[in-house]
Amino acid sequence: GxxxxxxxxxxxxxxxxxxxxxCRSLDFQATTMFWYRQFPKQSLMLMATSNxxxxxxxxxxxxxxxxxxxxxxxxxxxxxxxxxxxEDSSFYICSARxxxxxxxxxxxxxxxxx
Amino acid sequence: DAKTxxxxxxxxxxxxxxxxxxxxxxxxGNEYVYWYRQIHxxxxxxxxxxxxxxxxxEMASLIITEDRKSSTxxxxxxxxxxxxxxxxxVIGGTSYGKLTFGQGTILTVxx
Numbered sequence: 001g002x003x004x005x006x007x008x009x010x011x012x013x014x015x016x017x018x019x020x021x022x023c024r025s026l027d028f029q030a031t032t033m034f035w036y037r038q039f040p041k042q043s044l045m046l047m048a049t050s051n052x053x054x055x056x057x058x059x060x061x062x063x064x065x066x067x068x069x070x071x072x073x074x075x076x077x078x079x080x081x082x083x084x085x086x087e088d089s090s091f092y093i094c095s096a097r098x099x100x101x102x103x104x105x106x107x108x109x110x111x112x113x114x
Numbered sequence: 115d116a117k118t119x120x121x122x123x124x125x126x127x128x129x130x131x132x133x134x135x136x137x138x139x140x141x142x143g144n145e146y147v148y149w150y151r152q153i154h155x156x157x158x159x160x161x162x163x164x165x166x167x168x169x170x171x172e173m174a175s176l177i178i179t180e181d182r183k184s185s186t187x188x189x190x191x192x193x194x195x196x197x198x199x200x201x202x203x204v205i206g207g208t209s210y211g212k213l214t215f216g217q218g219t220i221l222t223v224x225x
Contacts, residue, residue, distance in 0.1 A: 004157075034212070043201075044158065044215040093157045095213075101205070102148065103213060105157035 002028045004096050006106035013084055014114055020080045021109045023094030029074035030096035034103065035067075038091040050077045084113045118202045123220040126196075132189040134219050136202030139183040145206035147178060148213070149187045151198040151221075158201065158215075161187065192223045 003026040013019050023033055031052045036044040048069055049057040056069035068080040081088055089112050095103040119137040126132040138147065148163040162169055162176045164185070169176045175188040189196055201218040 006157075036215075043217055044152075044213075046212060046214070049212065091155070095157070100163075101146070102160045102163060103150075103158075104160060105150075108155070108157045110155075 002026075002096070002098055002104040004094065004104045004106040006092075006094055006109050008109060009107060010110045010112075012112045012114065015085050016083055018080055018082045019084055019111060020078055021092055021094075021111075023077045023079070023096070023106050025075045025096040025104070028096070028098065030077075030098075031074060032097040033071060033077040034095045034097070035069060035077075035079050036093045036095070038093060038108075044093060047079075081111065084111070086113045089113045118204055118216055120200070120202055120216065120219045122217065123222070126189075126192045126221060126223050128194055128223055128225050129191055132192040132196065132221055132223065134187040134189075134200050134202075134221060135184065136187070137184045138202070138204045141182050141204050142206060145204050147176065147185050148203045148205060149174070149176065150201045150203065150213075150215075151196075152201070152218075153195075153198045161200075192221075194223050194225070197221060197223045 005024045007022045033050040035047045038044045046059050047062045050069045050071040052071045058064045071077040091108050091110050093108040095105040146163050146165050149161040150158040152158040162174050164176045178185045199218040199220050203213050
């Protein structure tokens, strides 16, 4: 299957700082990427849909000014957690949509905010 | 998108077939059944999907009932590395590929 990478895989930051997470589709172009968040022992929750060249579409309850998404190219989407707080600590996972509507997921980024 | 119901957990002996059921009684005609799995602390992995015909690939087989109200994912020879949470998701054309993950089935393969 197609390969999606995320960087960094793990990040620890101080409260109040901003953290940028990159999601890349390595061997295919993805006009649509998705960002999910997963808390311990819970399922994945969709945060937003990222479309290349346009604004992201956020799910209800997700603050767009706090979770900034940029999809500047067909192979790269970034999620910036602004002014991170301990409650933002979570496992952030991106995915890229393939030609058959299947999604290929990245390995995830574990964010810990102290 | 139609809601799915899966058992919370299942066990399987290594080398045997693992049959994971999924109920989706409100599925509509243009909705597909997708299966993903998530191994601990990793991103989900696409397994297989189908509309109404049975499907098979190198990972698994998907059996969809004639009325499409339920399906079964079959791992023909389960290994310890198949221990994961398995998600059955129904999505249609209007969802633009958005996936709604339920709680899934925790499959434990034991020696």
